Amino acid sequence: MIEFRDVSKQYPDGTTAVDRFDIVIPSRKTTVLVGSSGSGKTTLLRMINRMVDPTAGAVLIDDEDVAGIEPVRLRRRIGYVMQNSGLLPHRSVVDNIATVPRLTGASRAQARARALELMDTVGLDRALAKRYPSQLSGGQQQRVGVARGLAVDPNILLMDEPFSAVDPIVRTDLQQEVLRLQRELHKTIVFVTHDIDEAFLLGDQVVILATGARVAQVGSPAEILAAPADDFVADFIGAKKGKRRLEVASRRDDDLVLADSAGFPVGLLARSQAYSVSDKTAQAGDA
Amino acid sequence: MGWLGENLGLVVDLTLQHARLSVIPIVVSLVAALPLGWVISRSRLGIVLLGVGNVIYTIPSLALFVSLPAILGTRILDETNVVVALSLYGVTLMMRGVADAFGSVSDDVRQSARAIGYSAAGRFASVELPLAAPVIIANLRVVSVSTISLLSVAAIIGQGGLGYLFTDGYSRDFPAEVLIGIVATLVIAVVFDLVIVAAGRILLPWQRPARRGRARASLALSPDAAGGAS
Numbered sequence: 001m002i003e004f005r006d007v008s009k010q011y012p013d014g015t016t017a018v019d020r021f022d023i024v025i026p027s028r029k030t031t032v033l034v035g036s037s038g039s040g041k042t043t044l045l046r047m048i049n050r051m052v053d054p055t056a057g058a059v060l061i062d063d064e065d066v067a068g069i070e071p072v073r074l075r076r077r078i079g080y081v082m083q084n085s086g087l088l089p090h091r092s093v094v095d096n097i098a099t100v101p102r103l104t105g106a107s108r109a110q111a112r113a114r115a116l117e118l119m120d121t122v123g124l125d126r127a128l129a130k131r132y133p134s135q136l137s138g139g140q141q142q143r144v145g146v147a148r149g150l151a152v153d154p155n156i157l158l159m160d161e162p163f164s165a166v167d168p169i170v171r172t173d174l175q176q177e178v179l180r181l182q183r184e185l186h187k188t189i190v191f192v193t194h195d196i197d198e199a200f201l202l203g204d205q206v207v208i209l210a211t212g213a214r215v216a217q218v219g220s221p222a223e224i225l226a227a228p229a230d231d232f233v234a235d236f237i238g239a240k241k242g243k244r245r246l247e248v249a250s251r252r253d254d255d256l257v258l259a260d261s262a263g264f265p266v267g268l269l270a271r272s273q274a275y276s277v278s279d280k281t282a283q284a285g286d287a
Numbered sequence: 288m289g290w291l292g293e294n295l296g297l298v299v300d301l302t303l304q305h306a307r308l309s310v311i312p313i314v315v316s317l318v319a320a321l322p323l324g325w326v327i328s329r330s331r332l333g334i335v336l337l338g339v340g341n342v343i344y345t346i347p348s349l350a351l352f353v354s355l356p357a358i359l360g361t362r363i364l365d366e367t368n369v370v371v372a373l374s375l376y377g378v379t380l381m382m383r384g385v386a387d388a389f390g391s392v393s394d395d396v397r398q399s400a401r402a403i404g405y406s407a408a409g410r411f412a413s414v415e416l417p418l419a420a421p422v423i424i425a426n427l428r429v430v431s432v433s434t435i436s437l438l439s440v441a442a443i444i445g446q447g448g449l450g451y452l453f454t455d456g457y458s459r460d461f462p463a464e465v466l467i468g469i470v471a472t473l474v475i476a477v478v479f480d481l482v483i484v485a486a487g488r489i490l491l492p493w494q495r496p497a498r499r500g501r502a503r504a505s506l507a508l509s510p511d512a513a514g515g516a517s
Contacts, residue, residue, distance in 0.1 A: 076404030086399025
């Protein structure tokens with residue numbers, strides 16, 4: 001469990017990035033912080049591994065204040081995946097993944113063996129192990145980034161807009177990969193994005209942030225979609241513009257799905273034979 | 288060619304002396320410029336250092352050669368004077384390049400190294416230095432060539448290696464001797480350059496262009512490379 005207690009961050013020039021932020025991030029779930037640029041979401045993420053220290057308040061991991069943990073030691077036990085992968089360009093794929101285990105004292109052979117296993121885990125061909133990051137595609141680099149984040153088998157995985165620089169098709173792949181990994185590994189994932197669709201897809205808990213890390217709404221995707229807390233949230237999730245007039249529809253195979261205004265299914269509500277097929281079957285099913 | 292045949296021993300001796308006298312300042316430049324360049328890239332003190340460097344660099348070489356004995360307490364014909372003078376020029380030239388080199392390390396990579404748990408020292412040794420190395424090496428090549436050519440000037444105070452062939456050839460109005468001096472200087476410069484480049488190749492394997500076969504394979508293997516979105 002990660003807890004933000006009345007956390008603020010003020011920079012010396014007087015700008016307030018975070019103002020009295022208060023939230024609990026449950027263990028073994030995915031929490032997505034979503035907001036536009038300037039909402040302080042990355043700042044919040046970086047407070048967890050002390051890349052940024054708050055000017056007031058406290059961040060606690062399992063009831064332990066991170067301010068009391070030596071930053072380098074803290075960071076080595078928290079996975080971190082960032083935009084543009086942040087891979088070390090002068091290290092091969094396998095050595096990139098093995099970096100943190102090596103830092104924490106694993107032998108070269110051990111660390112490499114573990115790295116190769118992780119390549120399987122994130123769906124990378126082992127043949128790529130000796131390549132350098134610049135010889136990989138953007139999507140492959142992000143997979144390496146995820147593998148590196150998992151290398152010390154951390155309880156917490158921080159993901160800072162990891163997929164915002166890859167093209168939409170690859171992004172979809174990677175998002176599915178994260179969902180699959182999370183089903184297998186049950187990490188406490190804190191994921192930062194500006195893409196509300198990505199937030200709803202990945203998050204068990206979604207935190208919608210306004211400027212200065214003001215919490216506009218916290219809840220499951222369903223709760224937020226069903227009852228946006230205010231106009232800001234409604235606007236942010238696109239409910240107002242009719243971009244996301246979701247409705248319950250049913251598909252040929254009788255699963256209940258959520259469909260948007262164009263009849264495009266966006267999510268599965270229930271897998272059931274019991275619901276009778278409504279008139280909308282044809283419309284939603286064809287989409 | 289008759290002159291060269293008769294004076295081969297002299298030319299070889301001068302060449303070796305020239306190489307020996309230039310290699311020390313080149314190494315000193317590299318070693319001293321690494322910390323100085325890092326400081327310049329990191330702190331406000333850097334502007335002061337660069338200013339001092341610029342002033343040193345504008346001192347005419349001959350003036351420095353003849354005034355160093357007074358400062359160092361060495362004899363006027365001591366080769367230490369030449370080595371120190373060339374080191375000073377080398378360091379001032381090199382430290383700016385090293386600062387640029389550290390500045391060229393992507394902030395993303397620096398932040399990422401920090402985020403995954405590198406200590407400051409570990410980050411310098413394992414991330415910043417290797418990534419700055421290509422630019423550092425490029426600058427070292429410039430310093431190498433400039434040191435080798437500048438050394439000839441010291442012939443006027445009797446410590447110029449192959450520069451002796453220039454002064455001697457000029458005073459005797461004998462162009463062939465000057466030409467041989469130029470060729471021998473070029474040979475030293477080329478050999479030094481090749482050594483630096485080879486060292487770079489060995490130390491920085493990720494900089495090597497991918498071999499042809501591999502490059503083709505990588506294109507075929509990565510389906511999303513064609514999209515080129517990143």
